[in-house]
Amino acid sequence: xxxxxxxxxxxxxxxxLKITMDNYFQGLxxxxxxxxxxxxxxxxxxxxELLYSMGFEVYFPENHGAMLGAGKNADKYIPTAVAHGYSPxxxxxxxxxxxAFLQNETPLQKSxxxxxxxxxxxxxxxxxxREVEDWFSFYGRHFKVPVIGxxxxxxxxxxxxxxxxxxxxxxxxxxxxxxxxxxxxxDIDRFRETVGLSHDGCVLWKQVLQKAQNLPSxxxxxxxxxxxxxxxxxxxxxxxxxxxxxxxxxLEERIENKISAxxxxxxxxxxEGMPLWYKLSNMAKLFAKLDTCIVASTYCNSWVFxxxxxxxxxxxxxxxxxxxxxxxSDSVKENVLExxxxxxxxxxxIYHESKTCxxxxxxxxxxxxxxxxxxxxxxxxxxxxxxxxxxxxxEQSIIAIETFIHQLSGR
Amino acid sequence: MYRLGIDLGSSxxxxxxxxxxxxxxxFHCVKSGYNFNNxxxxxxxxxxxxxxxxxxxxxxxxxxxxxxxxFISNSELIALAKAVFHLYHRACSIIDIGGxxxxxxxxxxxxxxxxxxxxxxxxxxxxxxxxEIAFRLDVTPAEFTEFVKEATDEVKIxxxxxxxxxxxxxGMIKNGAILPNIILGIYNSIIAxxxxxxxxxxxxxxxxxxxxxxxxIVSLFKDKYPDSDSPEHSQFLxxxxxxxxxxxxxxxxx
Numbered sequence: 001x002x003x004x005x006x007x008x009x010x011x012x013x014x015x016x017l018k019i020t021m022d023n024y025f026q027g028l029x030x031x032x033x034x035x036x037x038x039x040x041x042x043x044x045x046x047x048x049e050l051l052y053s054m055g056f057e058v059y060f061p062e063n064h065g066a067m068l069g070a071g072k073n074a075d076k077y078i079p080t081a082v083a084h085g086y087s088p089x090x091x092x093x094x095x096x097x098x099x100a101f102l103q104n105e106t107p108l109q110k111s112x113x114x115x116x117x118x119x120x121x122x123x124x125x126x127x128x129x130r131e132v133e134d135w136f137s138f139y140g141r142h143f144k145v146p147v148i149g150x151x152x153x154x155x156x157x158x159x160x161x162x163x164x165x166x167x168x169x170x171x172x173x174x175x176x177x178x179x180x181x182x183x184x185x186x187d188i189d190r191f192r193e194t195v196g197l198s199h200d201g202c203v204l205w206k207q208v209l210q211k212a213q214n215l216p217s218x219x220x221x222x223x224x225x226x227x228x229x230x231x232x233x234x235x236x237x238x239x240x241x242x243x244x245x246x247x248x249x250x251l252e253e254r255i256e257n258k259i260s261a262x263x264x265x266x267x268x269x270x271x272e273g274m275p276l277w278y279k280l281s282n283m284a285k286l287f288a289k290l291d292t293c294i295v296a297s298t299y300c301n302s303w304v305f306x307x308x309x310x311x312x313x314x315x316x317x318x319x320x321x322x323x324x325x326x327x328x329s330d331s332v333k334e335n336v337l338e339x340x341x342x343x344x345x346x347x348x349x350i351y352h353e354s355k356t357c358x359x360x361x362x363x364x365x366x367x368x369x370x371x372x373x374x375x376x377x378x379x380x381x382x383x384x385x386x387x388x389x390x391x392x393x394x395e396q397s398i399i400a401i402e403t404f405i406h407q408l409s410g411r
Numbered sequence: 412m413y414r415l416g417i418d419l420g421s422s423x424x425x426x427x428x429x430x431x432x433x434x435x436x437x438f439h440c441v442k443s444g445y446n447f448n449n450x451x452x453x454x455x456x457x458x459x460x461x462x463x464x465x466x467x468x469x470x471x472x473x474x475x476x477x478x479x480x481x482f483i484s485n486s487e488l489i490a491l492a493k494a495v496f497h498l499y500h501r502a503c504s505i506i507d508i509g510g511x512x513x514x515x516x517x518x519x520x521x522x523x524x525x526x527x528x529x530x531x532x533x534x535x536x537x538x539x540x541x542x543e544i545a546f547r548l549d550v551t552p553a554e555f556t557e558f559v560k561e562a563t564d565e566v567k568i569x570x571x572x573x574x575x576x577x578x579x580x581x582g583m584i585k586n587g588a589i590l591p592n593i594i595l596g597i598y599n600s601i602i603a604x605x606x607x608x609x610x611x612x613x614x615x616x617x618x619x620x621x622x623x624x625x626x627x628i629v630s631l632f633k634d635k636y637p638d639s640d641s642p643e644h645s646q647f648l649x650x651x652x653x654x655x656x657x658x659x660x661x662x663x664x665x
Contacts, residue, residue, distance in 0.1 A: 372526075381528065395473055396512065400529055403486040407524045 007263055008288050011223055013247040020243045021229050025111055031057040032117035038182050039117050041139065043132045045302065045324055046125040047150065047171060049236040049317060053194035054178050054186060059117050060233050061135065065093030067107045068100055069277030069387035077103060078388055091131040092356040092387035098138055121181045123174065124149035127327040129359045148177045152322055157329040159322055167318035188313070195317065196310035198236035204244035205231045206304040211251040212295040213344055216260035217268070218251045221294035222284035223261060225275045231303040261295075262288040267408050268345055270337070270377075271297040273352030274360045274386035279394070286398060290405045296344040298325050298337075299360070326359055330367055334374065341377050348378045348408050350401075355384070355391040378411075380404040413462045414657075416650035417454055418487060419447045419474030422510025422538055423620055426454035427647040428462060429654040433497070437462070438647050447474025455480055469653035483657060488516055488527050490652030495616050496522035497655050498642055503614040506605045507649075508621035508628070510538040515608040528608045535571045536604025538621045544597060547577045550590070552624060559594045559627050566596035576600070598628050602635070615639035620646040 031037040040056040042048050044063065051058045068074045074092060077099030082088050084102060086095050100106055106116050122136040122145065133149060140147035150170040153163055175186045205228070212219050219227075227247055234240035254260075269287070271294045276283065287294060302325055309316035325333060340346065349371065351363035358364065368379045380400060385391035413436065418425045420443060428437040439457045443450045451474070458464055468480055471487035495505050496518050505516040513530040534540050545552045566588050570576040580593055601621070615636045622629045622641050629641040642648065 378526070396529055399473075399486060399488070400527075403488040403524070403527060406486050406489045407527070410523045 008261075008284065009259055011219070011227070011247070011250060013227065013243075013250045016243060016246045017227055017229065020234070020239050022111075023239060024230075024234055025108065025113075028057050028059055028117050029108075029111065029113055032113065038120040040178075040181075041119040041122040041136065043124045043128065043136075043149075044232050045128055045321060045326075046123055046132075047174065047317065047321075048233075049194045049198045049308070049313075050171065050174065050178070050191065051123060052236040053191040054182055055184065056120075056178075056182070057117070058233070059119070061097050061116075061139075062093055062132075063229070063233050064100075064106065064108075064116060065097045065387060066277055068096045069093075070280060071107050072278045072389070073100070073107070074278065074387040075389055077105070088356070088388070090356060091129065091135070092385055092391075094131050094135040095356075096387050098135070101139075101142075119143055119145055121145055121178065122147045123178075125152060125321060126150065127152035127321055127324055129326075129357075146177060146181070148174055150174070150321075152327055154327060155329045156322060156327055157332055159319065163322055164315060164318045167322055168314045171314050171317055191313050192310040194236040195308050195313040197238060197241055199306060199308035199310070201231055201235055201237075201240040201244060202303065202305045202308065204241060204248055206301075206306055208244055208248050208251060209296070209300055209304070210343075211248070211255065212261075212293075214255050215268075215345060216258075216262075216265035217293050217295045218254035218259060218261055220261035220284070220287070221271050221275070221297045221300065222280050222287075224297070224300040225280060228300055228303060235303070235305070260293070262291065262293045264291040265293045266291040267293070267347045267405055269294045270340060270344065270346045270349040271299065271352065272337070272349055272362055274299060274354045274357050276352065276384050276389075276392060277387055278389045279384075279392070282394070286401060290402065292405055294350075296340050296346065298362075301340075302326065330362075330365060330370075333362060334367065334371060337371055338375055341375055346377055347411075348380065348404060350404070351379060351381045353381055353383050354386050356388060357386055360386075378404070378407060412465050413458070414654045415455070415458060415464050415468040416490075416647075416653040417451055417468055417470045417472075417478070417482075418490075418647070418650035418653070419443060419451060419470060419472040419477065420487075420509055420620070421473050421512070422542075423646070424450035424454055424472075424474070425620075425647050425650050426458060427644070427650040427654070428458055428464075429651065433655060433658055433660050435644060435647065435651055438644060440646070443474065447477035448479055450474065451478040451480070469650075469657055471649050471653050483653075485653045485656055487649045488514055488529075489524060490656055491618060491649040492516050492518045492524045492527075492652070493522070493655045494648040494652030495618065495642075497652070498648075499614065499616065501614060503616050504609075504611045505616045505618060506608075506611075506632075507619040508537060508601065508605060508617075509619045509646075510542075513537050513605050513608065515605070517609070517612075526609065530604070530608070533571065534573055535576070536601050538619075538624075540573050540576070540601065541597065541621065541625070543573050544577055544580065548580070548590070555594050555597075556625055556627060558591045559598065560591070561589075562591040562595040563589075564592050564595075565599060566592045568593075568596045568600040571604075595627075598625065598631055601628060602631055606635070611636060613638075617641040618645035618648050 074096035080099035081095035230240040305320035307320040475484040502520040517526040
C-alpha cells in the first residue's frame with residue numbers, strides 16, 4: 001500500500017478493535033440482563049485484574065464518560081449534574097456521566113442496553129484523583145450497593161516499601177468484600193493468571209506505543225486514544241492480549257511499507273494532558289494538515305503496567321498502580337518527560353490545561369517552564385477540557401497551534 | 412505596485428499597504444462586523460482607488476481565510492513578531508491587546524518566536540472588556556481617554572469577569588467613587604491581566620488596537636516598565652508582518 005501526500009490512512013485493525021469491544025459490551029449486557037454473573041464497576045486504573053480474576057464482569061464509568069465526550073453529548077448532560085449540586089468545575093467525566101444517568105440516557109442504548117449495567121459493587125483506586133470515590137459513591141447510594149476501594153498516596157517521589165505494602169494490604173482487604181458479593185472464594189492461581197494476562201497486554205500496548213519512535217511514526221495520539229479501549233476495559237483478559245498482537249503486527253507492517261500516521265511528518269509533538277474527546281477528529285486533521293504527528297502522550301502511556309508480575313501478584317499490582325505518572329511527584333514526572341522527549345525525538349510539547357481535570361493538567365505548577373529550561377523543547381499551553389466543550393475556544397486554539405508549529409519550523 | 416497585508420481581527424479589520432522597500436505607506440481600518448468577506452472587500456476597494464495592488468494579499472487573524480481575492484494566510488502572532496523585530500532588530504517581549512485576545516510573545520535576538528501565550532478563555536483584559544464596560548456606563552471608549560486625565564486616585568477592580576466587574580463598578584459608584592478613578596482602575600486591571608501571562612524580561616513592545624485607542628495604557632505600562640514603548644500604527648503591525656513574512660528583503664537590509 002502506498003500513501004499520497006494528503007491521505008490519512010485508517011488503521012485496518014479498527015475492525016478487530018470493534019469486534020473486541022463489541023464482545024466486551026455484549027458480555028456486560030448479558031450479565032446485566034440475566035444477572036448470571038456479578039458486575040463490578042471499576043476505575044480506569046483500578047484493580048481490574050482482581051475483579052476479573054474473581055469472575056466479575058467489569059464496567060468502567062470513565063470509559064463511558066469518554067464515550068459521552070467523543071459522542072459530543074457531554075454538554076447535554078453536564079447541566080443536569082450541576083443542577084443536582086455537582087460543580088461544573090469538577091471532573092466532566094463525572095458530571096456528564098451522572099447527568100446522563102439522571103436523564104436515563106447512555107450511548108450503550110444503541111447497543112441494546114436499557115441503561116448502564118447495574119453494579120453489584122463499585123471498586124475504586126484514588127491513584128488518579130479523589131473524584132472517582134465521590135463519583136462511585138453517587139451510584140453506591142443510588143443502587144444501595146457497596147463502594148470499596150484503595151486510597152493511594154499522592155505525589156509519590158520515592159516508591160518505598162511502606163507505600164507498596166500499604167497499597168498491597170488494601171488490595172488484600174478488598175477480597176473479603178468481593179467474596180461476599182460473588183459468594184465464591186478468592187483463587188490466588190486465577191489472580192496470578194489474570195495478572196499475567198494484564199502484564200502481557202500492557203507489554204504489547206507499550207510496544208504499540210513505542211512504534212511511534214520510528215521516523216516517521218506509524219501511529220499518532222488520536223489513533224492511540226481510540227485503540228487504547230481494550231487496555232483500559234479488558235486489562236487482564238485474553239482478548240486484550242490478542243487484539244494488541246493484531247495492532248502491533250499492523251504497525252510493524254506500516255513501518256516496513258513506510259506508511260506514516262500523518263501523510264507528511266515534519267514535526268513530532270508530545271501531548272501532555274487529557275484528550276479533548278469532542279475534537280479528536282478535528283484535531284487529527286488539523287495536525288495532519290500542519291505536517292505534524294503527535295507521537296507520544298502521557299495519557300496513552302498511563303496504561304502501561306509492565307511491573308505486574310504473576311509470581312508476586314499483590315506486591316507487583318501495588319507497585320504498578322503506584323508507579324503511574326499521575327500519582328507521582330513533579331520531579332519524577334519531569335524525568336519521565338525528559339526521557340520521552342529523547343526516546344520519541346520530540347520537537348515540541350503541548351500541555352492541555354483541562355478545566356475540570358486538575359490532576360491531568362501538569363502546567364498548573366510551572367512544569368512547562370521548568371521543562372523548557374531543562375530540555376529546550378518549546379511548549380504550547382492550550383486551555384480546554386476533556387469533555388466539556390464549553391471550556392474550549394476552538395478558533396483561538398487553532399491560531400495558537402498553527403503559530404506553535406510555525407515557531408518550530410523556524411528552528 | 413504595492414503589497415497589501417490584512418489583519419482580519421475579531422473587532423476590526425486592518426489593512427496596510429507596503430511599498431517595494433518594505434515601508435508602510437497607507438493604512439485603513441474597518442469594523443469586521445459579521446462578515447469578514449465584506450470587511451476585507453472594503454479594505455481592498457479602499458486601497459484600489461489610489462494604488463495598484465499586487466496579488467495575492469497577505470492575511471492573518473480570525474477571518475484570515477474569508478476573503479474573495481487571492482490570498483496567503485499567516486499566523487497573526489508570527490506576523491506580529493516579524494513586524495516588531497523588523498522595527499526594533501532586537502530581542503523583545505510583545506504584549507498585544509486586541510478586541511478578544513491578549514497575546515504575549517517573546518522574540519529572541521534572531522527574530523525567532525521563543526515563546527508565546529494567548530489569554531485564557533475569557534475577555535478580561537481585552538478590548539471587549541472596555542467596550543462592554545463603556546456601554547454599560549454609557550460612556551464612549553474614546554471618552555475614557557479624556558476622563559482618565561482627571562483621575563486622582565486608583566480604584567482597584569478585582570473581578571476577572573467582565574459582567575462581575577461591571578457589578579463591582581456599580582457598587583463603587585454607589586459608594587462615591589468617581590468615574591476617572593474607576594477608569595484608571597479599569598486600565599490597570601487590563602495591564603494586570605496582560606503582565607500575568609508571562610515574565611517580561613527584556614524590552615517591552617506594546618501593540619494592538621487597545622493601546623492605540625487608549626494611549627493612557629501605554630503610559631501606565633511605561634510606569635511599570637521604563638524600557639517599553641508602543642510603535643506608531645501598532646494596531647497595523649500584524650498586517651504589516653504578513654507582508655514582511657513573504658518579502659525577499661531580509662530584516663537586516665533595511
